[in-house]
Amino acid sequence: MSENKHEITDVVIIGGGAAGLSAGKITAKHGLSTVILERDSRMGGILNQCIHNGFGVHHFKEELTGPEYAERVYHEALAAGCAMYTGTTVMDVSGKRLKRVLCCSPEHGVREFNARAVVLAMGSRERNRGNIAIAGARPAGVFTAGTAQRLMNINGFVPGSEAVIIGSGDIGLIMARRLSWAGVKVNAVIEIMPYAAGLPRNIAQCLEDFDIPLHLSCQTLRINGRDRVESVDVAPLENGRVCLEKTFNISCDTILMSVGLIPENELSQKAGARLNPLTGGPVVDSRMMTSAEGVFACGNVLHIHDLVDYVSSEAEMVAEKIRLFLGGDVKAPEIKTVPGGNIRYVIPGGFEPGTDSTFYMRPLAVMDKARMNIYQDGRLIYDHPVKYVKPAEMLKVHLSPDFDDALPSGGDLKFSLKAE
Amino acid sequence: MEEQRICILCPAGCHLKISGGKDDFKVEGNRCPRGAQYAYDEIHDPRRTVTAVAMTDAHCSCCCPVKSDSPVPKAMINELLELIYASEVKLPVRCGQIMIENFNNTNINVIFTRTINSTKELMS
Numbered sequence: 001m002s003e004n005k006h007e008i009t010d011v012v013i014i015g016g017g018a019a020g021l022s023a024g025k026i027t028a029k030h031g032l033s034t035v036i037l038e039r040d041s042r043m044g045g046i047l048n049q050c051i052h053n054g055f056g057v058h059h060f061k062e063e064l065t066g067p068e069y070a071e072r073v074y075h076e077a078l079a080a081g082c083a084m085y086t087g088t089t090v091m092d093v094s095g096k097r098l099k100r101v102l103c104c105s106p107e108h109g110v111r112e113f114n115a116r117a118v119v120l121a122m123g124s125r126e127r128n129r130g131n132i133a134i135a136g137a138r139p140a141g142v143f144t145a146g147t148a149q150r151l152m153n154i155n156g157f158v159p160g161s162e163a164v165i166i167g168s169g170d171i172g173l174i175m176a177r178r179l180s181w182a183g184v185k186v187n188a189v190i191e192i193m194p195y196a197a198g199l200p201r202n203i204a205q206c207l208e209d210f211d212i213p214l215h216l217s218c219q220t221l222r223i224n225g226r227d228r229v230e231s232v233d234v235a236p237l238e239n240g241r242v243c244l245e246k247t248f249n250i251s252c253d254t255i256l257m258s259v260g261l262i263p264e265n266e267l268s269q270k271a272g273a274r275l276n277p278l279t280g281g282p283v284v285d286s287r288m289m290t291s292a293e294g295v296f297a298c299g300n301v302l303h304i305h306d307l308v309d310y311v312s313s314e315a316e317m318v319a320e321k322i323r324l325f326l327g328g329d330v331k332a333p334e335i336k337t338v339p340g341g342n343i344r345y346v347i348p349g350g351f352e353p354g355t356d357s358t359f360y361m362r363p364l365a366v367m368d369k370a371r372m373n374i375y376q377d378g379r380l381i382y383d384h385p386v387k388y389v390k391p392a393e394m395l396k397v398h399l400s401p402d403f404d405d406a407l408p409s410g411g412d413l414k415f416s417l418k419a420e
Numbered sequence: 421m422e423e424q425r426i427c428i429l430c431p432a433g434c435h436l437k438i439s440g441g442k443d444d445f446k447v448e449g450n451r452c453p454r455g456a457q458y459a460y461d462e463i464h465d466p467r468r469t470v471t472a473v474a475m476t477d478a479h480c481s482c483c484c485p486v487k488s489d490s491p492v493p494k495a496m497i498n499e500l501l502e503l504i505y506a507s508e509v510k511l512p513v514r515c516g517q518i519m520i521e522n523f524n525n526t527n528i529n530v531i532f533t534r535t536i537n538s539t540k541e542l543m544s
């Protein structure tokens with residue numbers, strides 16, 4: 001886009017899902033010129049295909065469906081003054097202080113934006129059969145849960161007549177109900193872990209309502225069928241061992257794999273952002289900035305969220321940090337944050353005392369009653385009760401600006417969960 | 421009577437322990453008052469919000485997401501789904517616009533959950 005050649009945009013956001021739209025809404029409100037680039041033909045991201053309700057309970061204090069949530073944040077971003085381009089794929093992010101964002105679209109061809117700050121908001125993609133290695137031929141009828149969701153909810157296709165779902169993540173559970181309501185018989189959900197990966201409410205309303213059996217501690221050994229799926233072989237795990245002698249067979253013509261999401265980070269690496277092996281997303285400091293100066297991240301590209309409300313609040317926090325950064329705020333010395341007992345990761349990876357800070361983290365194991373503890377140099381500086389800790393639910397800890405128990409000169413802040 | 425249920429009203433998913441009858445109805449485990457009401461309803465008149473897609477009159481297989489504007493008695497859900505699947509939606513539609521009014525005299529409406537202005541928008 002030649003007219004743009006020498007123009008500088010304050011903030012370019014890559015990805016127009018809940019994260020990108022929520023961040024753009026706030027940066028534009030602060031008077032920063034904001035551009036959102038979206039690969040798909042419409043804004044909203046994954047929300048567009050999530051036609052079920054359960055979105056926005058915290059953020060809008062109302063229970064919305066995915067498309068409704070998307071439409072709301074889209075209109076908020078529009079009203080705030082964001083410029084939005086759909087059908088536009090970002091291919092590269094480069095440059096040191098001034099960022100160059102290279103993108104292309106059928107409409108405008110290849111074009112480049114110059115930006116003072118970039119937000120990575122590319123969301124995630126699904127793990128697939130290749131990621132979990134199941135034996136068998138490659139018959140038709142095997143879908144990732146998200147692909148099936150898109151087919152059914154955007155295109156209106158019903159993928160089969162009898163289904164088995166591998167993995168008990170929320171998307172798979174939601175799809176079990178969706179299939180049942182579309183007249184497809186769901187014969188089983190197979191989960192390799194001894195507990196379900198998805199939220200309890202989804203077990204209740206998506207499986208129990210339809211009497212769909214959930215086989216915990218079971219491994220899918222083989223997908224049978226040549227042209228079309230015919231059945232799956234499943235075996236229970238006992239003490240970590242696959243009991244081949246107890247293998248059973250479940251017939252189906254359709255298989256949905258709901259085995260998790262992975263942050264979409266090829267572009268982040270091109271931009272120079274270092275990745276965190278624990279989250280699959282970029283490492284971010286207390287300013288939510290990646291290791292590439294001026295490049296920020298939020299939403300599923302940073303770490304996998306189960307609640308869109310948290311995606312929005314995280315994105316809004318990023319927008320605030322960008323305002324400070326572009327306002328010339330210099331980086332203060334910060335304390336590193338690290339995971340301790342029963343915590344897989346903490347985001348952001350740094351804490352600047354005296355600032356309003358929110359931390360997001362994932363527990364590793366279920367705890368009925370626990371205390372969230374923060375230690376510095378072995379000293380307990382934060383102690384708060386939390387109930388019903390489970391890996392399916394992200395935890396959020398807020399430290400207000402007057403939290404002064406952490407010594408700026410001290411060591412790392414270690415976040416731990418202790419069972420009560 | 422004693423039953424275990426999971427409250428589905430919000431992602432917290434409280435484990436409810438429900439006991440007693442009409443007069444000594446008791447709920448434990450709910451983190452907020454909505455859970456107690458949910459437990460009562462779940463025993464006496466279980467309902468679910470229904471979401472689905474409705475076909476449009478567009479020439480391609482393209483559809484529009486819809487939902488019931490309040491929870492539907494469980495026993496009526498299949499009938500409502502049949503009704504939605506049998507309908508053909510005329511574009512344009514507005515998010516919030518009523519598709520089916522006062523289903524079975526329940527005062528429940530089915531509304532569109534997405535704005536679609538034209539077929540062109542759907543095809544893209």
Ligand SMILES: Cc1cc2nc3c(=O)[nH]c(=O)nc-3n(C[C@H](O)[C@H](O)[C@H](O)COP(=O)(O)OP(=O)(O)OC[C@H]3O[C@@H](n4cnc5c(N)ncnc54)[C@H](O)[C@@H]3O)c2cc1C
Pocket residue numbers: 014015016017018019020037038039040044045046047050052053054055056088089090091121122123124146149170171264267298299300301304305306307308309311
């Ligand atoms: C199937 C599913 C069901 C869910 N159900 C619920 C629920 O019931 N309740 C709830 O609260 N939350 C739910 N969530 C969680 C929550 O909705 C999502 O985590 C959230 O919407 C993710 O937002 P995002 O903006 O990070 O990612 P996305 O919505 O994935 O948006 C990323 C966008 O970036 C675009 N993009 C990617 N790469 C590029 C590129 N190179 N150039 C340009 N654009 C690019 C993509 O096209 C996409 O539109 C669900 C999530 C999924 C996946």
Ligand code: SF4
Pocket residue numbers: 427428429430431432433434449450451452453454455456458
């Ligand atoms: S009882 Fe309240 S907090 Fe618990 S799941 Fe129900 S609505 Fe949520």
